[in-house]
Amino acid sequence: MAVALQESQSPGQLWQARLRRFVRWITTPHVILSIIMIVVMFYLVIIPLYRMVVTTITVSEMDLRMIQGVEIGDLTLYHWIRMLTGKIGQLMTYEPLVHSVTVALGATFLALAIGGLMAWLVCRTDIPGRETIHMLAQVPYIMPSWTIAMAWLVLFKNQKSGGTMGLLEFITGAPTPDWLAYGAFPIIVSSGLHYYTFFFLFISAALLSIDSCLEEAGELAGAGRWRIMRKITFPLVIPAIASGFIMTFSKAMGTFGGPNVLGLPIRYYTLSTMLKSNTGIGNNGDAFVTGIVLILFAMVTVMLNQKIVGTRKSYETIGGRGFMSKKVKLRNFKPIIVAGVVVFQFIIAVLPLVLLVVSSFMLRDGNYSLENFTLAHWLGKGDIKINSGEPGILRNPKVWMGAWNSIRLSILTALFTALSGVILGYAIVKGRGTRLSKIVEQMSFIPYVIPGIAFGAVYIAMFTKPVGPIPALYGTFALLVVVSVAKHLPFSARSGVSAMLQVGKELEEAASLAGATPWRRFVRIIFPLTSTGFVSGFLLTFISTMRELSLIILLVTPTTAVLASMTMRYIENGNDQQANAVIILLIVLVMIGNFIISRFRGGSLKKGLGM
Amino acid sequence: METPIIVKNLTKKFGDVVAVNDVSITIEPHEFLTLLGPSGCGKTTLLRCIAGLEDPDDGEIYIGDKLIYSHVKGISVPPGQRELGMVFQNYALWPHMTVYKNMTFALEIQKLSKEEMDRRVKESLEEVKMSGYEDRYPREMSGGQQQRIALARMLAYRPRVFLMDEPLSNLDARLRMDMRTELKRLHHISDATTLYVTHDQLEAMTMSSKIAVMKLGVIQQLDTPDKVYHFPGNLFVADFIGNPKINLMPGWVSRQDLVDMGKFNIPVKTYNKRGDVVVGLRPEDIIVHDTPTDNTVEFTAYSVLPSGADTTIIAHMGDTELIIKEMGVSKIQMDQKIWLSFKQDAINLYDKETEDLIQS
Numbered sequence: 015m016a017v018a019l020q021e022s023q024s025p026g027q028l029w030q031a032r033l034r035r036f037v038r039w040i041t042t043p044h045v046i047l048s049i050i051m052i053v054v055m056f057y058l059v060i061i062p063l064y065r066m067v068v069t070t071i072t073v074s075e076m077d078l079r080m081i082q083g084v085e086i087g088d089l090t091l092y093h094w095i096r097m098l099t100g101k102i103g104q105l106m107t108y109e110p111l112v113h114s115v116t117v118a119l120g121a122t123f124l125a126l127a128i129g130g131l132m133a134w135l136v137c138r139t140d141i142p143g144r145e146t147i148h149m150l151a152q153v154p155y156i157m158p159s160w161t162i163a164m165a166w167l168v169l170f171k172n173q174k175s176g177g178t179m180g181l182l183e184f185i186t187g188a189p190t191p192d193w194l195a196y197g198a199f200p201i202i203v204s205s206g207l208h209y210y211t212f213f214f215l216f217i218s219a220a221l222l223s224i225d226s227c228l229e230e231a232g233e234l235a236g237a238g239r240w241r242i243m244r245k246i247t248f249p250l251v252i253p254a255i256a257s258g259f260i261m262t263f264s265k266a267m268g269t270f271g272g273p274n275v276l277g278l279p280i281r282y283y284t285l286s287t288m289l290k291s292n293t294g295i296g297n298n299g300d301a302f303v304t305g306i307v308l309i310l311f312a313m314v315t316v317m318l319n320q321k322i323v324g325t326r327k328s329y330e331t332i333g334g335r336g337f338m339s340k341k342v343k344l345r346n347f348k349p350i351i352v353a354g355v356v357v358f359q360f361i362i363a364v365l366p367l368v369l370l371v372v373s374s375f376m377l378r379d380g381n382y383s384l385e386n387f388t389l390a391h392w393l394g395k396g397d398i399k400i401n402s403g404e405p406g407i408l409r410n411p412k413v414w415m416g417a418w419n420s421i422r423l424s425i426l427t428a429l430f431t432a433l434s435g436v437i438l439g440y441a442i443v444k445g446r447g448t449r450l451s452k453i454v455e456q457m458s459f460i461p462y463v464i465p466g467i468a469f470g471a472v473y474i475a476m477f478t479k480p481v482g483p484i485p486a487l488y489g490t491f492a493l494l495v496v497v498s499v500a501k502h503l504p505f506s507a508r509s510g511v512s513a514m515l516q517v518g519k520e521l522e523e524a525a526s527l528a529g530a531t532p533w534r535r536f537v538r539i540i541f542p543l544t545s546t547g548f549v550s551g552f553l554l555t556f557i558s559t560m561r562e563l564s565l566i567i568l569l570v571t572p573t574t575a576v577l578a579s580m581t582m583r584y585i586e587n588g589n590d591q592q593a594n595a596v597i598i599l600l601i602v603l604v605m606i607g608n609f610i611i612s613r614f615r616g617g618s619l620k621k622g623l624g625m
Numbered sequence: 626m627e628t629p630i631i632v633k634n635l636t637k638k639f640g641d642v643v644a645v646n647d648v649s650i651t652i653e654p655h656e657f658l659t660l661l662g663p664s665g666c667g668k669t670t671l672l673r674c675i676a677g678l679e680d681p682d683d684g685e686i687y688i689g690d691k692l693i694y695s696h697v698k699g700i701s702v703p704p705g706q707r708e709l710g711m712v713f714q715n716y717a718l719w720p721h722m723t724v725y726k727n728m729t730f731a732l733e734i735q736k737l738s739k740e741e742m743d744r745r746v747k748e749s750l751e752e753v754k755m756s757g758y759e760d761r762y763p764r765e766m767s768g769g770q771q772q773r774i775a776l777a778r779m780l781a782y783r784p785r786v787f788l789m790d791e792p793l794s795n796l797d798a799r800l801r802m803d804m805r806t807e808l809k810r811l812h813h814i815s816d817a818t819t820l821y822v823t824h825d826q827l828e829a830m831t832m833s834s835k836i837a838v839m840k841l842g843v844i845q846q847l848d849t850p851d852k853v854y855h856f857p858g859n860l861f862v863a864d865f866i867g868n869p870k871i872n873l874m875p876g877w878v879s880r881q882d883l884v885d886m887g888k889f890n891i892p893v894k895t896y897n898k899r900g901d902v903v904v905g906l907r908p909e910d911i912i913v914h915d916t917p918t919d920n921t922v923e924f925t926a927y928s929v930l931p932s933g934a935d936t937t938i939i940a941h942m943g944d945t946e947l948i949i950k951e952m953g954v955s956k957i958q959m960d961q962k963i964w965l966s967f968k969q970d971a972i973n974l975y976d977k978e979t980e981d982l983i984q985s
Contacts, residue, residue, distance in 0.1 A: 027698075031695075031696075034698070034699030034700065035696075035699040038680075038699070038701055447639070447640070518715065520715060521717050521719055523676075523678050523704075524713060524719070525719075526677075526703070526705055527676060527709060528705060528730050528731030528782065529704075529705025529734045530705060530730070530731075530734055543719075543721055
């Protein structure tokens with residue numbers, strides 16, 4: 015029958031029918047949105063990566079002095095050979111690589127150990143004050159990642175850095191050893207203490223969602239508590255551990271703040287600080303080699319991790335009612351454990367802030383006598399003898415501009431991220447099972463495995479010159495927004511998808527049977543049902559952008575500086591107290607944002623992490 | 626309104642899986658046609674293709690005299706312009722809208738006047754016995770009530786065709802019985818062409834004017850419930866329909882009116898076909914005697930399962946097992962010897978090769 019119909023058509027009609035079918039396909043809302051997003055992501059992710067690679071193998075103006083007999087634009091392996099071989103390779107690539115991996119692995123495992131233990135205590139034992147522990151465990155999330163590193167300096171620095179001493183040296187009188195003050199050990203500890211929150215949240219969510227029947231069945235089979243934990247519980251939380259691992263490792267690899275604060279005084283370079291120092295002197299060819307090494311290394315680790323755990327499991331949490339009737343009794347250990355947790359959380363959540371605040375009131379660093387306390391760093395008019403004449407931060411127009419930049423960057427990023435979340439979620443969920451949807455989903459995932467500072471570096475490569483319809487953005491505020499939105503794509507895609515999945519597809523189908531246009535379906539059905547999710551997503555992006563440093567450190571200029579980058583500049587100039595004051599200001603602003611989150615129904619940290 | 630649905634050579638694939646395979650079916654005006662089959666047989670996909678929620682890969686669909694889908698002509702009318710109403714399995718009531726808003730959503734798009742909308746909402750709610758629920762939100766109602774609202778939403782739209790995708794499967798057994806009564810009543814009054822999808826044969830048998838049994842994307846038999854039950858078109862339909870299950874036994878037609886079952890013979894109507902067959906015999910078409918008479922076969926009662934209204938007896942002879950249904954409470958005891966005779970008119974023979982019903 016169909017065959018007969020086909021034969022009766024003339025070639026013209028056949029083409030017309032094909033055209034109609036194509037137009038119908040291409041005008042389906044999720045197809046249009048998918049195509050738009052693919053184009054956008056191609057611009058934001060693929061082209062910059064490509065340009066970065068090209069820069070490393072092309073002769074630039076700067077290279078003319080170094081290489082003989084070439085012209086600008088020629089192909090060259092000069093940068094790769096220079097960076098990967100000989101003494102320079104050793105100093106600029108291999109050593110920082112070893113440092114980066116050491117620091118990232120160390121921090122990740124430390125975070126895993128602390129986060130896992132805390133999650134187990136909160137979810138599986140009769141420890142009191144569960145809610146409070148849970149709440150305090152989220153505090154590091156609202157602090158910039160290098161807060162603890164700065165507090166570490168206040169406590170442990172020796173006279174190597176700026177000639178002033180930390181609190182410990184002041185008390186004991188003996189110089190703090192370098193290994194305790196700077197380098198791998200403090201970087202690992204300060205980042206591990208910061209990142210444990212991810213593991214805590216991921217693992218406790220997984221523990222709570224394990225159907226208790228699974229463990230009860232083990233108990234009925236005669237397995238002891240330890241065996242149940244090893245054979246049943248642990249394998250079930252492995253996916254959560256893997257998610258936490260990817261997230262933490264990739265963040266730790268690309269982090270700039272901690273290594274900059276604690277590594278530079280003893281020239282302990284990681285790939286991220288090396289990248290910064292090379293772009294600082296304008297040697298993009300060399301810098302991008304470092305960036306590519308960093309990206310490759312992070313990607314390989316993520317892939318290995320996926321392979322070991324199994325790709326499919328790593329992003330699924332286990333369904334089931336999270337109810338555990340029996341808790342492990344801590345018995346006599348209870349007071350000790352509770353005391354341990356309290357002290358630990360105090361050290362992480364409270365002590366750093368106290369140290370920073372105290373330090374910001376000290377006129378001269380390292381002098382702990384009472385007459386040294388002053389408000390100069392906050393309210394001072396700018397004395398040439400203090401801080402090279404910089405006024406107190408609350409009177410400093412540069413700080414106010416930085417604060418304003420931070421806020422508007424965060425708001426714009428959150429806005430565009432929420433928007434792209436809606437679009438990505440819709441395009442991916444409605445197209446489920448099609449190749450187009452898979453491409454969109456996979457493309458949106460790429461920024462996830464690119465460490466923050468390398469992602470920033472990618473954008474130097476891209477936007478120093480105009481590309482297609484996009485003007486040269488380097489040095490503009492718009493570039494900061496673009497890079498922040500692009501880096502958030504994986505999160506917006508995930509939260510968009512989970513929000514969209516909550517709206518059963520029948521709800522939209524029922525509306526389309528009622529004759530509603532795509533726009534009307536979106537405004538009347540989809541948006542109202544997903545809006546709470548997007549509100550919390552918006553505010554969480556706001557917070558994470560406020561305290562983002564690694565991503566934008568390579569892209570800020572004096573006029574586009576944000577609070578986060580200003581802390582680094584003050585530290586580099588030796589104005590530690592002002593840096594500390596700025597970071598306090600930043601944390602206060604973030605806390606205000608966090609307060610606003612809790613006002614909104616359904617807004618929580620967990621949702622923002624896409625769990 | 627005379628609104629048939631005509632489906633011609635419809636095919637829908639999901640990747641390599643052919644969900645609907647070259648299906649042609651006509652749903653006559655005023656008919657209540659049920660698509661019945663096990664899960665994965667393509668019944669819901671066929672319904673969704675007609676609704677316009679899936680884009681088929683080939684074929685044509687007409688509603689009334691309007692061509693709403695044609696692959697070769699590249700035509701596909703958007704779902705909202707097909708004038709169909711649909712009840713979804715999970716009702717698909719919009720959780721953020723009241724009953725009234727749910728019901729008037731489509732009417733607003735049609736730009737009806739406020740008075741007309743109020744009138745339709747009132748009438749439709751009355752029809753499903755839910756008057757006074759206009760301001761409730763879906764989550765404030767029980768599953769059965771939500772079901773009725775979903776129905777009322779469809780009625781308020783006044784569609785030319787009703788589509789229902791397993792609308793009763795989320796209800797408990799008792800409520801399901803009530804809703805079957807109401808749905809059949811509703812169809813009786815409205816007289817709208819109705820396409821109903823279910824895997825529950827009782828729903829299909831009790832409500833439909835016609836049943837299309839589907840398997841692997843192909844319609845196996847399209848007939849009245851009575852015909853589907855008493856003359857299943859092939860072994861799949863015979864086996865799928867009926868509870869307790871039909872008895873299917875291999876046999877060999879030795880004479881025109883006799884099937885050789887190995888240990889015994891069954892007299893049948895006259896057939897022209899000879900050779901290997903499968904005998905299909907409904908449990909209620911076997912008569913149990915407690916003493917031997919002419920043309921009976923000796924079996925042993927392996928298990929006796931009374932349910933009040935009737936009794937199911939499992940009878941054994943060697944490795945041959947028969948399921949028998951007797952009305953009322955049976956006197957037969959377990960392990961008792963029984964003698965069986967078969968209602969000659971009720972016996973269906975199937976070709977062992979093609980598995981199709983052999984016409985007498």
